[in-house]
Amino acid sequence: MAISQLQIHNIRNLRQVSLHQFSNINIFFGANGSGKTSILEAIHLLGMARSFRSGNTRTLVTHGETQCTVYGVSTTDSKPGGIPLAIQRSLNGDVLIKVGGQVVRTTAELVEYLPVQLLDATSFELLSGPPGARRQFLNWGVFHVEQRFFPVWQRFQRCIKQRNKVLRHGKLGDAELAVWTRELALAGEEIHQYRLMYFEALAPLFREIMRGLAPSLAGLELRYRRGWDKSLDYNEALRASSQVDREQGYTHAGPQRADIKVSIDGFSAADTLSRGQQKLVVCALKLAQGQLMTEHQRRSCTYLVDDLPSELDALHCRLVCDVLAEMGSQVFITCVARADLANMWPEGAKTQVFHVEHGQISKVAG
Ligand SMILES: Nc1ncnc2c1ncn2[C@@H]1O[C@H](COP(=O)(O)OP(=O)(O)O)[C@@H](O)[C@H]1O
Numbered sequence: 161m162a163i164s165q166l167q168i169h170n171i172r173n174l175r176q177v178s179l180h181q182f183s184n185i186n187i188f189f190g191a192n193g194s195g196k197t198s199i200l201e202a203i204h205l206l207g208m209a210r211s212f213r214s215g216n217t218r219t220l221v222t223h224g225e226t227q228c229t230v231y232g233v234s235t236t237d238s239k240p241g242g243i244p245l246a247i248q249r250s251l252n253g254d255v256l257i258k259v260g261g262q263v264v265r266t267t268a269e270l271v272e273y274l275p276v277q278l279l280d281a282t283s284f285e286l287l288s289g290p291p292g293a294r295r296q297f298l299n300w301g302v303f304h305v306e307q308r309f310f311p312v313w314q315r316f317q318r319c320i321k322q323r324n325k326v327l328r329h330g331k332l333g334d335a336e337l338a339v340w341t342r343e344l345a346l347a348g349e350e351i352h353q354y355r356l357m358y359f360e361a362l363a364p365l366f367r368e369i370m371r372g373l374a375p376s377l378a379g380l381e382l383r384y385r386r387g388w389d390k391s392l393d394y395n396e397a398l399r400a401s402s403q404v405d406r407e408q409g410y411t412h413a414g415p416q417r418a419d420i421k422v423s424i425d426g427f428s429a430a431d432t433l434s435r436g437q438q439k440l441v442v443c444a445l446k447l448a449q450g451q452l453m454t455e456h457q458r459r460s461c462t463y464l465v466d467d468l469p470s471e472l473d474a475l476h477c478r479l480v481c482d483v484l485a486e487m488g489s490q491v492f493i494t495c496v497a498r499a500d501l502a503n504m505w506p507e508g509a510k511t512q513v514f515h516v517e518h519g520q521i522s523k524v525a526g
């Protein structure tokens with residue numbers, strides 16, 4: 161899977177950008193404020209219909225304009241001609257998503273055409289931040305390898321909302337509560353099974369990548385937590401917590417509480433590792449996801465890597481670049497000076513360099 165064309169209109173300082181002839185590794189260099197992160201933002205928008213920097217369209221759209229558009233063509237081995245994708249976001253809140261020229265209603269219908277992975281300055285929060293980010297990470301992976309996941313996920317969301325509503329309204333709704341509890345138990349158990357299967361495939365890939373990136377962190381361990389007592393099935397867990405659920409008016413146990421615990425020699429990795437080391441762990445997690453996706457689906461994801469050299473020393477930068485190049489995924493990566501990333505790639509890697517200057521992008525020869 162690769163982007164073969166990209167047109168950006170009114171995203172931050174990128175008023176009108178048209179790019180094609182991408183390579184596997186696409187390096188964007190330029191001074192601070194030139195528009196590098198905005199390019200990654202535009203590609204993220206193309207794949208996910210939203211920015212990674214801000215949920216607020218007002219900051220994304222070029223000041224003084226009312227809407228931004230990104231258009232791109234995503235090619236795959238089976239569709240070498242590519243599938244055109246277009247996203248438009250307006251200040252009034254409207255979002256228009258087109259896949260293959262047809263309007264689609266939901267982001268879920270878009271994301272399979274251009275799965276994107278982001279590695280940027282905020283990525284280490286995957287390790288140190290609240291569990292929600294790690295659940296999202298897990299869901300992203302499961303979504304892309306297991307088609308049955310998304311409908312169950314939707315069903316689960318519906319059930320838990322209804323169940324919590326009944327819980328808030330007290331004793332009167334006992335029969336209704338039983339119905340939603342039964343439905344919730346089924347959906348929750350299934351979500352857990354998909355996540356567990358995914359996690360068990362991911363963990364060894366992660367370990368392998370980590371061994372290459374930082375052999376000194378061999379004591380690193382990943383553990384998946386399902387969100388309830390593992391000696392119980394979900395139905396039993398719901399029954400066990402029904403008293404507290406009633407008292408507090410919401411569902412305590414379940415996949416909505418799942419997490420991935422990362423530890424080193426028995427201690428929390430987030431509390432122990434340096435920021436640089438945490439960054440490496442997050443890189444390894446996201447690289448492992450990409451590898452797993454390629455193995456399972458024979459599809460690859462697109463990596464958006466912002467300012468790697470400012471986060472990692474040269475040696476580790478090179479090691480991450482090695483894994484990226486080896487995977488064969490398309491990469492869009494930024495740096496300040498051309499030299500920062502020019503010599504990071506293994507021999508034979510297909511690279512293309514672009515210079516970014518005041519929102520204008522030019523291809524650099526050689
Ligand atoms: N909504 C906006 N409209 C116009 N310009 C913006 C907007 N938001 C940010 N900018 C400007 O866009 C430029 C590009 O930002 P960014 O892509 O983060 O730069 P880089 O990553 O190259 O340092 C910055 O100079 C910033 O001030």
Ligand SMILES: [Mg+2]
Nearest residue numbers: 196197198467
């Ligand atoms: Mg930037």
